[in-house]
Structure formats: C-alpha cells, structure tokens
Amino acid sequence: MLIVNIIDILFYRAFLSKIYLTAGVDYRFLSPDAVQELAGLDPPADAVLVQDSYAGCDCRDLLGTIREVGRKAGRELPTLCLRPFEEGAHQEHHACQILGPEVIPVNRLTLAGVLAELKAAAQARQPVAGPRKILFVDAGRTLLHVVRAALTSSGFRVVSARNAEDALALCRRHAFELVLTSVLLPGMSGLELCRKLKEDNAGPYLPVVMLSSSDNALDMDTAFNYGADDYLLKSFTAEMLSKKVSEHLDIAERKRHNKILVVDDSKLTREMLRHNFVKNGHCVLTAENGAKALEIALAEQPDVVVTDIEMPEMDGYELCERLRKHPELRNTLVVIMSARGHASDIKRGERLGVSRYFVKPFDVEKMHLVVEQLLGESYRHIKKEHEHVLSSMSALITALEARDEYTKGHTARVSRMAMRLGRAMGLGERELRNLEIGSNLHDIGKIGVRDAVLLKPGRLSPEEYAVIQEHAVIGAEILRPIASLAPVLPLILLHHERWDGRGYPTAISGEDIPQGARIIAIADAFDAMTTDRPYRKGMPLTHALGVIRDEAGRQFCPICAEAFLAMLDGEAAAVSEDLADEPA
Numbered sequence: 001m002l003i004v005n006i007i008d009i010l011f012y013r014a015f016l017s018k019i020y021l022t023a024g025v026d027y028r029f030l031s032p033d034a035v036q037e038l039a040g041l042d043p044p045a046d047a048v049l050v051q052d053s054y055a056g057c058d059c060r061d062l063l064g065t066i067r068e069v070g071r072k073a074g075r076e077l078p079t080l081c082l083r084p085f086e087e088g089a090h091q092e093h094h095a096c097q098i099l100g101p102e103v104i105p106v107n108r109l110t111l112a113g114v115l116a117e118l119k120a121a122a123q124a125r126q127p128v129a130g131p132r133k134i135l136f137v138d139a140g141r142t143l144l145h146v147v148r149a150a151l152t153s154s155g156f157r158v159v160s161a162r163n164a165e166d167a168l169a170l171c172r173r174h175a176f177e178l179v180l181t182s183v184l185l186p187g188m189s190g191l192e193l194c195r196k197l198k199e200d201n202a203g204p205y206l207p208v209v210m211l212s213s214s215d216n217a218l219d220m221d222t223a224f225n226y227g228a229d230d231y232l233l234k235s236f237t238a239e240m241l242s243k244k245v246s247e248h249l250d251i252a253e254r255k256r257h258n259k260i261l262v263v264d265d266s267k268l269t270r271e272m273l274r275h276n277f278v279k280n281g282h283c284v285l286t287a288e289n290g291a292k293a294l295e296i297a298l299a300e301q302p303d304v305v306v307t308d309i310e311m312p313e314m315d316g317y318e319l320c321e322r323l324r325k326h327p328e329l330r331n332t333l334v335v336i337m338s339a340r341g342h343a344s345d346i347k348r349g350e351r352l353g354v355s356r357y358f359v360k361p362f363d364v365e366k367m368h369l370v371v372e373q374l375l376g377e378s379y380r381h382i383k384k385e386h387e388h389v390l391s392s393m394s395a396l397i398t399a400l401e402a403r404d405e406y407t408k409g410h411t412a413r414v415s416r417m418a419m420r421l422g423r424a425m426g427l428g429e430r431e432l433r434n435l436e437i438g439s440n441l442h443d444i445g446k447i448g449v450r451d452a453v454l455l456k457p458g459r460l461s462p463e464e465y466a467v468i469q470e471h472a473v474i475g476a477e478i479l480r481p482i483a484s485l486a487p488v489l490p491l492i493l494l495h496h497e498r499w500d501g502r503g504y505p506t507a508i509s510g511e512d513i514p515q516g517a518r519i520i521a522i523a524d525a526f527d528a529m530t531t532d533r534p535y536r537k538g539m540p541l542t543h544a545l546g547v548i549r550d551e552a553g554r555q556f557c558p559i560c561a562e563a564f565l566a567m568l569d570g571e572a573a574a575v576s577e578d579l580a581d582e583p584a
C-alpha cells in the first residue's frame with residue numbers, strides 16, 4: 001500500500017516515516033505545490049495524508065485534486081488529515097472541518113489503527129495469490145515422488161500429467177510457473193509438447209525444462225531447437241532440481257521486469273519484433289518515431305531501446321543523443337536496426353554508445369538472442385553493484401563495530417550463522433541472498449545511536465533501552481533510498497520481533513514476522529549469549545542452546561529454533577572452533 005503525504009514539516013516527516021515503516025506501508029512525501037504529481041504516480045496512491053496547517057491555504061483545491069485523482073482511478077482515494085499532536089481528543093480541528101466529512105482526522109495515537117484498516121482494504125483489492133504451480137509431465141510415477149519432495153518444500157504445488165495432451169489441457173486452465181516434461185511420452189512427445197507450449201502460449205512466458213536419460217549432445221540440441229529453456233538428466237537429485245527451477249523462475253521474473261522499447265516507423269517491423277520479444281517473456285513498448293520514443297523512455301525508463309535510424313520527426317541518432325544527455329536515461333542500452341549499413345553509419349552508432357548495429361533485413365531470432373545477452377550482462381552488472389553496496393555498508397558496520405570493541409565480529413558471526421541456518425532450512429537462492437544482506441546490515445541503525453547509550457557499560461535504564469530499540473527503524477530508514485535493498489528492509493526492521501508478539505518495534509507475532517527476520521533473531525541472540533560483554537562472561541555453548549530450546553515458541557520461531565538445534569546437534573565442537581577463530 002502506498003500513502004502519499006502532502007506535508008512540508010520535517011519533524012512530521014520523521015514521525016510519519018517511523019509509523020509507516022513499522023506498519024509495513026510504502027510512502028512518499030510531496031510538497032503542497034507538487035500535489036499534481038499525485039495523478040502520475042506508479043504505483044498509484046492508495047491514500048493521501050494532508051498536513052493540518054494547510055487549513056489556512058487552499059485546502060478545498062487540494063481536496064479537489066485528490067478527488068480528481070481518485071475519480072480517474074475509479075475509486076475514492078481515502079484522505080487523512082494529520083492533527084496537531086497537542087490537540088485534545090474532543091476538539092474538531094479547523095482543517096478537518098473545512099475539508100469535509102469524508103476526510104479522516106488522525107493523530108499520533110490513531111494513525112496506526114487507520115493505516116491497518118486502509119492496508120487491509122488495499123490488500124483486498126489485490127488478487128489472492130495461491131501457491132505457485134509447476135506442471136510435471138511423465139508417464140510413470142517414480143519421478144513424481146522425487147519432484148514433489150524437492151519442490152513442495154520450496155513452496156510450490158506440483159500438478160502432474162501423464163501425457164502431452166493432458167498437459168496442454170491443464171495449461172489452458174491453469175497458470176503454471178514452469179513445465180517439467182520428459183522427452184519420451186506416450187503419444188505426442190515432450191519435444192512436440194514444448195513446441196506447442198512455446199508457440200501457442202498467449203499468456204505469460206512459460207519456461208520448459210526437458211527431462212531425459214540421454215546425455216547425447218545431439219538430443220540436447222534437438223530439445224533446445226524445439227524451444228526448451230533447459231535440459232536435465234533424469235539422474236537429478238532433489239537439490240539439483242530445486243536449484244534449476246529457482247534459476248528459471250529468477251530468469252522469468254527478470255524478463256517480466258525488463259522493458260524493451262521498439263522504435264520503427266514501419267508497423268510491420270514493430271509488430272514482428274514485439275511479437276518475438278513478448279513470446280520470450282519480455283515486456284515490450286513500441287513507438288513510431290524518435291520523439292514518441294523519448295516521451296515513452298522518460299515515463300517508463302526501458303532497459304533496452306531497439307531503434308531504426310530513418311524516421312519522421314526525430315531519427316534514431318538524435319534519439320540516441322537525447323538519451324545520452326538525460327541523467328536518468330544516459331545508461332540505457334541501445335540497439336540499432338537500419339537499412340543503412342555503411343561503415344560511417346556504424347561508426348556514428350559506436351560514438352553514441354550503441355551496443356549492437358543490425359543491418360536490415362536481419363534475423364529476428366538473432367536480434368532476440370543479442371538483446372537477451374545484453375540484458376543478461378546488464379543484470380550481472382546490477383548484481384555487481386548490489387555487492388558493491390553491500391561492501392560499502394559492511395565498511396559502515398566495521399566503523400560501527402570499531403566504536404565498541406565488545407561487538408567486534410558480531411555482524412560477521414551473525415551473518416555466518418544465519419546463512420547456515422537458512423541453508424539448513426532449504427531457503428531458495430533469492431531468500432538466501434536477501435538473508436546474507438539483511439544479516440550483514442541488521443544492526444546498521446546503531447550508527448544513529450549516541451555513544452553514551454551504545455557504549456554504556458552495565459544495564460541500561462528503560463529510557464536508554466528505548467533509545468537502543470530505535471536502531472531497527474533507523475537501519476531500515478538509512479537503507480530505504482536504495483531501491484535494490486527493498487526486499488531486505490523488513491529483515492532489518494523486524495529482527496528484534498518475538499514469536500509471541502512481545503518484541504519491537506512493531507510487536508507483530510508468529511508467521512507475520514518474515515522468515516529471514518526470525519532466522520536473524522536466533523543467530524543474533526545466540527551470538528549475544530555466547531560472547532563476553534563488559535558486565536558478564538559469555539554463556540557456554542550448551543547453556544545457550546538450552547535457552548534457544550526453552551524459548552522456542554516464545555522468543556523464537558519454533559521451526560527455526562528446531563532447525564537451529566538440529567543443525568548444531570553434534571557440531572558443538574565445530575561451533576566452538578568457529579567462535580574461537582574470531583578476532584578478540
């Protein structure tokens with residue numbers, strides 16, 4: 001849910017940010033004179049909060065704009081009016097009266113409750129997501145058992161078909177994430193099934209993995225020629241299968257988010273390319289000339305622009321120049337397709353940072369492969385940048401730990417233990433990546449806690465403890481501007497929640513706490529218990545494990561605690577060694 005705040009008092013912003021982060025609500029701040037931007041937000045706002053003090057200005061205009069945005073969205077946009085903190089409970093404030101009865105007055109005591117209701121209403125508008133489905137096609141039942149065991153534990157529902165005809169019928173009725181099919185099937189072969197799925201599928205991109213007992217290179221090539229996305233020998237293990245499936249789902253998700261902008265004044269070329277890219281799972285935008293393309297690029301920020309050169313209004317070279325000059329578009333990948341194939345044209349393209357130059361007529365399939373390759377390279381680059389962000393943040397953690405010698409190595413130990421637990425619990429690749437970042441950055445908010453409290457030897461007073469608790473919210477706030485870290489924020493914000501709901505900062509409980517945060521909570525507590533502090537010695541390992549056992553179902557998630565105890569069972573000696581390796 002997105003709530004937009006028409007507000008300009010800095011103090012209110014900090015106060016609201018904390019409430020929104022705690023409530024798990026996305027938020028944006030707009031200054032009152034930028035209220036028109038409300039209409040162009042993507043995703044659109046689910047609610048608007050206005051600052052009470054705008055009562056003296058043009059509140060009615062403000063409300064008119066908000067109503068207009070709601071009307072365009074086909075529903076009323078709930079509007080909240082933030083009342084002054086010191087206001088009495090019975091006093092109806094001036095602004096709320098001016099704005100009208102449909103405006104919901106809120107203050108610091110009531111805002112969280114109103115948000116919970118709005119969030120539930122926003123969620124109710126979303127389609128209900130069931131378990132993700134994978135179709136397995138094989139005449140026998142032997143492999144089905146292995147496939148179910150491997151994929152059910154990763155949260156998938158495996159639907160099976162014994163032949164290609166049944167599989168095609170199932171694909172028409174259900175949305176599958178992936179199809180796993182044997183090459184040899186009674187009647188229509190798995191290869192033919194794959195070809196039909198790829199050719200006839202009008203819905204989202206559907207990855208197909210072929211299963212075969214043959215490791216003959218020719219058989220593998222044939223499968224790829226029929227459109228298969230991958231080829232797996234039937235001697236696979238559960239681990240291999242689950243890795244392969246998560247790899248393909250990652251690629252499919254990446255493709256869904258990649259935007260390709262096709263620019264050509266020939267409708268035939270635009271449609272031909274659009275069809276090919278869509279068939280392969282990409283999101284495609286089209287424009288008939290450079291000027292339109294620039295407009296679309298500004299609004300949509302495509303990952304790749306595939307453009308012709310000679311077009312009316314603005315040609316491909318000018319489009320490219322304009323893209324390079326725009327601060328947010330200057331790194332957009334550009335591929336040129338043109339009938340002009342002179343060396344001077346190609347050189348001009350090179351100077352404009354064009355990635356590839358195709359001379360018309362060209363092989364559409366080759367164009368698709370080149371664009372996929374460019375997107376893959378760009379993804380790897382983004383991943384590298386992600387790692388760079390992580391290492392920069394780690395440097396901050398090192399700086400934080402340098403303030404307090406007793407916490408030295410804490411982050412690395414927590415991260416290592418959380419990753420071991422995550423792997424032992426069978427987390428997917430993406431969850432593990434998030435867990436790695438989340439556990440490394442879980443205490444980054446302590447940067448914002450003053451020395452007198454952070455470094456105080458001995459027990460903290462209730463006030464000081466409240467200051468320390470702020471670190472979860474501060475950490476999430478510090479990292480919020482980094483878009484790529486969005487999936488990690490809940491892990492940082494909620495790593496001090498308890499299974500029984502007595503934790504902080506939100507006091508949510510049970511499975512409402514993300515699994516990664518529950519894992520970090522155990523790793524964090526285990527490290528805190530086993531490490532020496534200025535006012536106490538670290539607990540012996542067996543004692544700490546006893547606490548985890550006793551607190552399962554109270555402080556800790558019982559499933560994570562059980563997995564943690566099972567993981568360390570019989571490994572006590574190895575763990576002791578592990579801890580002894582850390583710098584003092």
Ligand SMILES: [Fe+2]
Nearest residue numbers: 442443495496
């Ligand atoms: Fe913490």
